[in-house]
Amino acid sequence: MKKYLGLFSLLLVLTALPAFSQTSDEQLAKYYLESGDYEKALLYYENLYDKNQNSANYNGLYSCYMQLESYKDAEKLVKKHMKKYRSNTYYIDLGAVYEAQGDKDDAEDAYREAIENLPKSQGMIIRTANEFIKRSLPELALDTYEAGKKILDNSYPFSYEMAGLYGSMGNTEKMILAYLDLLEYNESYLQTIQNALNRSIDFETDEDSIELLRVELLRRVQKSPEKTIYAELLTWLFLQQRDFNSAFIQLKAIDKRLGENGQRLLSLANLCLNNKEFRVAAKCYEYLVEKGEENPYYVYARAGELKASFEDLRRAFPPDTSALEKLDEKYASLLAELGKNRETIGVLRQKAQLEAYYLGRLKDANVTLNDALDVRGIPEEMRGEIKLDLARILIARDYIWDASILCSQVDKAFKNDVLGYEAKFLNAKISYYNGEFNWAQAQLDILKGSTSKLISNDAIELSLLITDNLNLDTIYEPMLMFSRADLYTTQRRFESATTTLDSIVSEYPGHALADDILLKRARICESKLDLECAISYYEELLADHYFGINADNALFRMAELYQEKLNNPDKAQELYKDLITDFPGSLFVVEARKRFRALRGDEVNSEMRQINPEKIP
16 A cells, blocks of 8 residues: 555656746746846746747746847747737837837837727726836827727726826826816716825925916816816815815805705814814804704804804914903803703803903803703713813812812723823822822823823923922922912912912022923913013023923923914024924924924925815814
8 A cells, every 4th residue: 555655646746847847947037037147047938938928938038038139039029929919019019129129110110000909908908008108108108098098989088097197207287187087087086186186296386287287177167167076176276275265165166056055164164173274164154154043064053153263362462352252252142042952062161261261260161161061961071071171170260179079080980091091190280289299290100101192291291390309309398389389370370379489499599490490480471471571481491401301391382482472483493493403302392393394384284185075073
């Protein structure tokens, strides 16, 4: 039995030998070809082609002949292969042989034969064009697509392929026309075209291409007003340029033409809020409100209109107190009209913010948030957010213990959630305010690894303040006084905060808290809207403590003031650059770099995409 098994195994090996040998020859042929050793590769490919005239062996042998300038052999190979395989692309190979020999007329004839013999196959037409592109013959590739249209009776226009080719040739105008022709063929290509245009046009700097696209879109909108697809693409173009007002005009026209319910305008309004274009957002909401109470977005739009106005007013410097008071009356009027329910929870929260932080009415804000908590059926996560809003108000009103209870409730309910981390951080600050530094430090150590970058950074900043100023060589009292001044600042008791800071300086001259005190004084000045005072303290800190732990903080905050309040973008850009260069490990570097690029004008806006009416935030 063993004897027969042995013979059978030997037969299997012998049977496999030719195939194994052939595989090895193919691998060696490919290896020598890719290594540029064409003479050795030629020996293998001639042998392989004699045995098997497949495309791999043909292509390898053809490449060897062309590289070795054996053009007669290459011509003979192509003609021989063409007799067996009637693909039109072999005419391109033949044309390349003639062109390599300088015979341009015969080459052109061969190339034209490839186009004239195109089969009625979309795939083969594209493959033929790609062969021309591979040989740097783009004009012939375009001729191939034009011929392909006729062969397929215009059932497929090859517009996408032609547009890409025009783009690579630097013919932006024809590229744009081809992409828009594709929309004429099938409107479902809108997203594909947007992606392609994003790759082909720099919407930050390429003004000529942008103008070509804008003019052609306007022409088509006017020529075919019934086709809203061009207006949609024009809206998208405006968004790439951050021209939100023009986008609003286009979307309003589409909404009216199609008799829609305003979904597109609602999406645009939310996009405007995210991009701090509050006045255009307000226009969008006003349009939705004008549609009447029967519109499904009426309540949302009423609330959004007030929110956009609030966001616009809160950025103004100096603040317009009269306008803020009128806005508070509008909030009250809206709540009287719609009631305090699940749909108006956001309105209640905004009203509380306005009352507490802009009108100085902490007690009213407290009542407003309690009203929000009394609303039944709101999601637990939102209830947790409202509790944290209320906790901050209670800290400002000096109800520290009550605020801590609320934070503990949210921390327990959302243990491994960002909301829970936020509650834990606020509770750690309360412990810090109370002078319970070890307990605060323990909570901050947990939060340093938070998945929320903002909470993690805040935790690291407060932790550094404690550890750098409360160690075995430092007495306890100055840190306790500083945390008390911090609490007074939070409560807007600025005179008490300043007096306490003065006491630290006078009683403990040269203390390690000196730079923290300057930073705190600057923040107090900011809160009192005395920006010149704030700048002077930041500059003093940088002059005396440039290599201290608060220098990057001072640079960033000062840059923010110049950018957002003092309308001096050049100075802001300079400060952001100093921060990025001198403090590469700073927690503020990522945001500073983002703002620096935006001020320099090279930030690419990646969020400006097609307004999708199905996705309403």
